[in-house]
Amino acid sequence: MEFFKQTKTINFMGKSKIAIAVSIVLVLISWGILAAKGLNYGIDFAGGTIVQVKYEGAAPIDTVRDTLATNPLYEGAQITEFGSPEEIIIRLKTSSKDVQSDMGDVTREALKGTGSFEVRRVDIVGPKVGGELREKGVMAMLLAILGILIYVAVRFEWRFAVASIAALIHDVSIALGAISLFAIDVNLDVLAALLTLLGYSLNDTIIVFDRIREGVTASKSIELADVINESVTKTLSRTTLTSLTTFFVVLTLFMFGGEIIHAFAFTLLVGIIVGTYSSIFVASPILMWFGFNVGNYRTKLAEAARRRAEKEKMRAMYEQGTV
């Protein structure tokens, strides 16, 4: 079975203007949403308390709200359904430093008489820890980008590195926009998803770039646009296939992985779609803008090959003892 018959090269670059325009609009909208709504930091980054309660049968959420509304300890608490009608989650902005007393016990006491339930999870994160985790998260993002940038620059050329980072920023921006739009709680798992997305989106981009690098030396054309079109066409079935398999598994995670994995899977789901699109339509045109010159690159590669050959010759001469 085949999706794409590789009979003729598809002219991607001809449509690159439209694609880039779409991308810019999407990124701007994402930034707009981020500016307007901001990120909904969960307790990992903002500090606070969550208590997850499971009832036998449907949770009497209104009763719970009324019961807790009269209790000063639960001032400003958000009470929402969690994953299924049986479960609710109580979110508080405060966190207690006391090791002896516990919000889980307090909640058990407070909800007495609302039905038969069990407290399944209590997470308390102090403000100090939240702040540290936030710092670490930003650090991790920046370091990952920097590490990747250096690697790509060494393996390819600086223009490739810049283009791949531009594609990354594009992907992460749109993913963050979606997270903000759907008011997803940003916790450590979302950070992990974003970092995975970095690796994943780049993986796609690099496969395309690798082909471009190959095409630069092998293609009949000296026009970069032609080389890119050929390369993207050749990698199209692989890009689609891998994205599809990954999309499938993330979709199963999203559907069946339970509520706790939800935010993680959602972020990746958006990321895979955007990442695939960007490695085809965003990364390559940027390469063109930076004035990557096929002719020059060929000369450079040829020069490197010549130097290697010369070294080999010298070494051979030394080894045979003739100088």
Place this chain on the structure above:
Amino acid sequence: MKLNFRVLVFAAAILFGVVFSIPSLLQTDKGTKITLGLDLQGGLHMLLGVKTEEAVSSRLKAIASGINHFSEREEVLIDGLTADDESVRFTLLDNDDAPAMDKMLAGIEGSKVVHDGESYHVSLTPEAVLKTQKQAVDQAIETIRNRLDQFGLAEPTVARQGVDNILVELPGIKSAEEEQRARELISRAAKLELMAVDEERKMRAYTMTSAEAARFGDVVLPDAEKAGGKYLVREIPILDGSMLTDAQVAFNQNNQPVINFSLNSEGAQIFGDFTGKNVGNHLAIVLDGQVYSAPVINERIGGGHGQISGNYTVEQAQDLAIALRSGALLAPIFMLEKRSVGPSLGADSIQASLIALIGGFVLVFAFMIVYYKMAGIIANIALVANLFLIIAVMAMFGATLTLPGMAGIVLTVGMAVDANVIISERIRELLYQGVSIHKAIEEGYANAMRAILDANITTLIAAIVLYVYGTGAIKGFAITISIGILASMLTAILGTHGIYEMLESRIAKSKNVSFWFGVSNKKAAA
């Protein structure tokens, strides 16, 4: 059909993977297993902070106790001995005693003595303060570990995190009561102090403010048993729990649980001296700032034994004895972060992630076979081997499987076939160009290698950064992703290549590339 080194390596990898993952998969008793993270098996995770400044002030208090004891033993007359958070102050009444006093003070480690005339001012050097703070954290870790070991839980973890934080992990806590007990045991200061009741002013215990009490060198402490009860005791304790050598639960004549404690020789000496001099007075037995009892001293108590009686259950008495035996916390601890997961939630999470894993696996499996036919089946063999390898390597290192880690494995399933997709696409391309089967396979692998390496190394960079900066569960995710990537390089590149080499002559004979690579025979006339 001939064996080659690639297939042999691949077979060895599969064998290793299966053998080492059996204990984890079948939960056998023998062999190293993957441990389930707290989020999957349920349990309690806490990050604790230590109030190190309190350790410094109790060190100063201990110095004051020492000075007090010295002055009584050597009959050096002093007055107005007080200790606060920064220093100990007192006045020497007789200047002739100054050389003896100075010699004694010089013997106190890390002390800085300033005195103008007869008023003394003893504080700690900055180095001594730092050392005391570090000791407080070290001692807290040690103490908590001791207490938890005696509590009888399965594999508690107590470790330092950062400079002055303590990470406590208790897997397998099954109930709220159990958690409550563990938390109390961990956080209990268990600071035992024997203090002298201020006989002169004890009648004013109920009316005196703490500021007024401080002027007399006293403190007002609440009664542990009687609500609203108060005692007025001398601020500087006679001795504290650091001189305790043992604490055991016993029963008194009313069959009430009591705790018998023993003191070391120094403590026994001080205790004997004090009780000998104070027959007829009251001795307050103070635990964590509450007076448990204040019996009258009938005679000199030698031998260094004492008893704490109180109104508690056998279980409480046992926990208290554990806490006393394992030593007091020099400084109080407080909660920075706590995550507790009930066992039922953990089981739900395992079930949900298994469904996702199996679902994703079946989808990818079917997809590869439909798209690539035989090549897809070969890729699937590599994928299964990859899964076994991940589990085996994790088990070998005794790594912890967390919920994000499960997600990482699921994600690896999606990404691991990627290498084979790239390779198969390359082989197809070459077949279209009409090269021989042998050449298509060899060159297909050669061409794909560079791309696969580059793509995987960048993902690995992201995973390593996650590992370095992540905490707990996220680290688990980074580990599984990294192992998955490395394993997929072995299985998908080396393993499948070996299989093709083995089958090459068959593929060439069959002439049916459609069956082998899922491409149409017409176009690829080999």
